[in-house]
Amino acid sequence: xxxxxxxxxxxxxxxxxxxxxxxxxxxxxxxxxxxxxxxxxxxxxxxxxxxxxxxxxxxxxxxxxxxxxxxxxxxxxxxxxxxxxxxxxxxxxxxxxxxxxxxxxxxxxxxxxxxxxxxxxxxxxxxxxxxxxxxxxxxxxxxxxxxxxxxxxxxxxxxxxxxxxxxxxxxxxxxxxxxxxxxxxxxxxxxxxxxxxxxxxxxxxxxxxxxxxxxxxxxxxxxxxxxxxxxxxxxxxxxxxxxxxxxxxxx
Numbered sequence: 001x002x003x004x005x006x007x008x009x010x011x012x013x014x015x016x017x018x019x020x021x022x023x024x025x026x027x028x029x030x031x032x033x034x035x036x037x038x039x040x041x042x043x044x045x046x047x048x049x050x051x052x053x054x055x056x057x058x059x060x061x062x063x064x065x066x067x068x069x070x071x072x073x074x075x076x077x078x079x080x081x082x083x084x085x086x087x088x089x090x091x092x093x094x095x096x097x098x099x100x101x102x103x104x105x106x107x108x109x110x111x112x113x114x115x116x117x118x119x120x121x122x123x124x125x126x127x128x129x130x131x132x133x134x135x136x137x138x139x140x141x142x143x144x145x146x147x148x149x150x151x152x153x154x155x156x157x158x159x160x161x162x163x164x165x166x167x168x169x170x171x172x173x174x175x176x177x178x179x180x181x182x183x184x185x186x187x188x189x190x191x192x193x194x195x196x197x198x199x200x201x202x203x204x205x206x207x208x209x210x211x212x213x214x215x216x217x218x219x220x221x222x223x224x225x226x227x228x229x230x231x232x233x234x235x236x237x238x239x240x241x242x243x244x245x246x247x248x249x250x251x
Contacts, residue, residue: 062101066148069094076144079214084206097196115227116180130206133158133198134174140190
């Protein structure tokens with residue numbers, strides 16, 4: 001006859017001499033794993049690969065575009081942003097420059113940004129394919145009320161260029177890693193980028209529109225995809241967390 005153990009309340013707690021069942025063991029394993037901290041998991045990655053890469057997706061704090069034709073108008077509340085060149089026989093021709101600003105404050109100063117990629121989604125079909133470049137903007141003081149007449153100066157050379165085709169709904173990306181890493185290293189923590197036709201011309205109709213952050217909630221708003229590596233001091237702390245995590249898992 002099987003014997004059952006009895007606790008102080010008089011209730012049976014299980015069969016004497018029987019090992020815990022499979023369901024109990026699986027539950028215990030799940031509890032042990034859930035107690036392992038994120039830092040400890042990163043420490044395991046560091047021990048195995050020799051490095052840790054942390055990813056983050058950042059939405060722009062401000063974005064807008066400026067339009068040569070309407071040189072005193074601002075478009076900071078528009079749900080789209082224009083760039084390229086537009087020829088119109090009945091009205092003035094125009095150029096468009098798109099500006100985006102990102103906060104890097106969530107990334108600790110001193111961390112090495114190994115990748116920073118700007119993503120924009122086109123909403124129309126340009127008449128002619130063209131090349132758009134991403135340019136550094138060192139003056140971060142601009143806002144959504146900026147106009148063509150008050151636009152901020154850009155670097156002379158694009159940090160990266162992308163061929164824009166005639167297909168609406170396509171996502172395009174620009175590698176701005178060196179700009180983001182420089183701003184984060186210096187403690188600036190603000191990255192301003194201008195995307196415009198490169199080289200700018202006044203012959204072909206290359207006008208293109210991209211979703212702005214006002215398109216939030218649609219999944220089409222622009223974003224910056226960042227990957228960074230913790231500094232040595234941070235990695236050392238992660239390594240210290242590894243033995244604690246392993247010890248906790250054994251309990």
